[in-house]
Amino acid sequence: MNAPAYNFAYLDEQTKRMIRRAILKAIAIPGYQVPFASREMPMPYGWGTGGVQVTAAILGPDDVLKVIDQGSDDTTNAISIRKFFGKTAGVATTTSTTDATVIQTRHRIPEAPLHAGQVLVYQVPIPEPLRFLEPRETETRRMHALGEYGLMHVKLYEDIARFGHIATSYAYPVKVNARYVMDPSPTPKFDNPKMDNCPALQLFGAGREKRIYAIPPHTDVVSLDFEDHPFTRYRFDAPCALCGAGDSYLDEIVTDDKGGRMFVCSDTDYCEQRQQAGHRGSESAAPHKERAHV
Amino acid sequence: MTTVAELPAGFADKVLSAQSTFRSVMDAMARPGSVQRIVSAAGTPSAMMRGTAAIALTLFDHDTPVWLDGGMSATPEVAKWLKFHTSAPVVSDSSIASFALAGDPENLLSLDRFAFGSNEYPDRSTTLILQVESLTDGPFVELQGPGINGTAALRASIQPQDLFERLAINAALFPRGIDVVLVHDDAIVAIPRTTRLARGG
Numbered sequence: 001m002n003a004p005a006y007n008f009a010y011l012d013e014q015t016k017r018m019i020r021r022a023i024l025k026a027i028a029i030p031g032y033q034v035p036f037a038s039r040e041m042p043m044p045y046g047w048g049t050g051g052v053q054v055t056a057a058i059l060g061p062d063d064v065l066k067v068i069d070q071g072s073d074d075t076t077n078a079i080s081i082r083k084f085f086g087k088t089a090g091v092a093t094t095t096s097t098t099d100a101t102v103i104q105t106r107h108r109i110p111e112a113p114l115h116a117g118q119v120l121v122y123q124v125p126i127p128e129p130l131r132f133l134e135p136r137e138t139e140t141r142r143m144h145a146l147g148e149y150g151l152m153h154v155k156l157y158e159d160i161a162r163f164g165h166i167a168t169s170y171a172y173p174v175k176v177n178a179r180y181v182m183d184p185s186p187t188p189k190f191d192n193p194k195m196d197n198c199p200a201l202q203l204f205g206a207g208r209e210k211r212i213y214a215i216p217p218h219t220d221v222v223s224l225d226f227e228d229h230p231f232t233r234y235r236f237d238a239p240c241a242l243c244g245a246g247d248s249y250l251d252e253i254v255t256d257d258k259g260g261r262m263f264v265c266s267d268t269d270y271c272e273q274r275q276q277a278g279h280r281g282s283e284s285a286a287p288h289k290e291r292a293h294v
Numbered sequence: 295m296t297t298v299a300e301l302p303a304g305f306a307d308k309v310l311s312a313q314s315t316f317r318s319v320m321d322a323m324a325r326p327g328s329v330q331r332i333v334s335a336a337g338t339p340s341a342m343m344r345g346t347a348a349i350a351l352t353l354f355d356h357d358t359p360v361w362l363d364g365g366m367s368a369t370p371e372v373a374k375w376l377k378f379h380t381s382a383p384v385v386s387d388s389s390i391a392s393f394a395l396a397g398d399p400e401n402l403l404s405l406d407r408f409a410f411g412s413n414e415y416p417d418r419s420t421t422l423i424l425q426v427e428s429l430t431d432g433p434f435v436e437l438q439g440p441g442i443n444g445t446a447a448l449r450a451s452i453q454p455q456d457l458f459e460r461l462a463i464n465a466a467l468f469p470r471g472i473d474v475v476l477v478h479d480d481a482i483v484a485i486p487r488t489t490r491l492a493r494g495g
Binding site: 028145216 | 313419473486487
């Protein structure tokens with residue numbers, strides 16, 4: 001650990017105070033995007049600078065940190081952020097969803113149920129759910145102030161008119177505590193129901209757009225829909241090829257140039273836990289073969 | 295005349311004490327009605343409880359105008375201590391304060407004298423930090439709202455006694471409103487603007 005070079009968890013104390021105040025307001029006004037003075041981080045925008053700043057502001061020496069990118073603990077982004085905090089804060093890291101106290105995520109909510117002692121920190125690219133419908137910040141801010149969300153329903157309706165169903169499959173808008181329409185970040189809509197009445201605290205950080213928002217535990221989170229076109233989840237109609245799970249969100253992996261493909265759990269920890277428990281899928285390696293050299 | 299050397303000390307470990315205090319406040323805000331403990335010790339001016347002092351050291355700085363009530367400003371000690379440790383400007387206009395510290399809650403200002411934020415920026419509101427007699431004994435209230443699984447029970451002896459009645463404006467004003475942190479010694483309870491009284495009070 002290079003202690004003298006950086007403050008604990010990289011950010012200076014004044015920055016942490018500013019972010020901490022924003023987090024408290026965000027929790028007090030669920031779904032409202034609190035502006036904050038986002039700092040430059042030693043990684044490019046789009047790599048999770050918002051999530052990293054939120055994590056840095058809440059992290060303590062006793063925390064156990066897990067970082068996932070599209071459900072995976074093993075991608076470059078996840079590994080480098082985990083190492084970043086291992087180095088600057090000296091915190092313990094894990095890949096286990098259940099063991100973690102702080103989970104920073106890009107675009108997924110873990111499959112394993114979250115519990116009360118946990119904080120889920122989302123990396124958010126575009127925090128404003130209305131931004132692609134109305135580019136002016138002054139206007140979207142007024143719409144939030146008035147609770148005027150007709151435009152979003154028109155967008156979902158246009159989906160139905162063009163495709164016959166609501167074709168929005170990720171960043172699916174939700175209403176938090178019956179007041180603010182919120183972008184859950186580009187998580188697949190499969191994950192939306194997990195946000196509702198979740199026992200864990202959910203914090204969202206958008207670094208480039210300089211916004212922090214939150215969903216307190218046990219808060220109503222409703223995916224927008226219509227009576228005759230209710231919200232539905234979507235997953236590929238297949239079991240995981242490695243663990244056989246029929247309930248997890250799946251990634252499609254192209255295996256050759258002849259149309260071959262396989263579906264595997266996007267949540268690597270969930271998949272590995274299931275494989276360790278003896279579950280097998282169609283493409284599983286023989287049990288313990290891969291682990292023999294460890 | 296108090297010199298700097300005579301002022302009560304701040305946190306021994308600024309970084310980790312502020313972090314653990316913040317996590318207590320964050321947990322309190324995320325779970326309204328639950329009693330959280332502040333474990334980090336700091337020196338306190340005589341009008342301030344331990345929890346109040348720790349919250350001030352954790353969240354106040356030059357960006358946060360602070361308003362002090364009669365109990366806090368009876369002697370200049372609190373203002374001096376805040377200025378030295380946090381550099382927060384102490385203001386006499388409660389409507390521009392980011393934080394208000396109340397040590398004499400019986401004579402609490404009417405809540406509309408504090409900032410509620412605007413409908414566009416409801417975050418530009420005052421957070422009221424209220425020192426109370428007890429957060430374990432006293433009248434029983436049941437709270438509900440975001441952060442609470444069903445209802446949360448709180449036994450507290452709070453002045454002003456009609457605090458929850460006064461906080462009913464939060465329901466009418468939402469998303470504008472005022473967030474309250476109750477402090478007794480090292481225990482804190484947060485009542486954010488989304489919390490409603492279910493029973494009692």
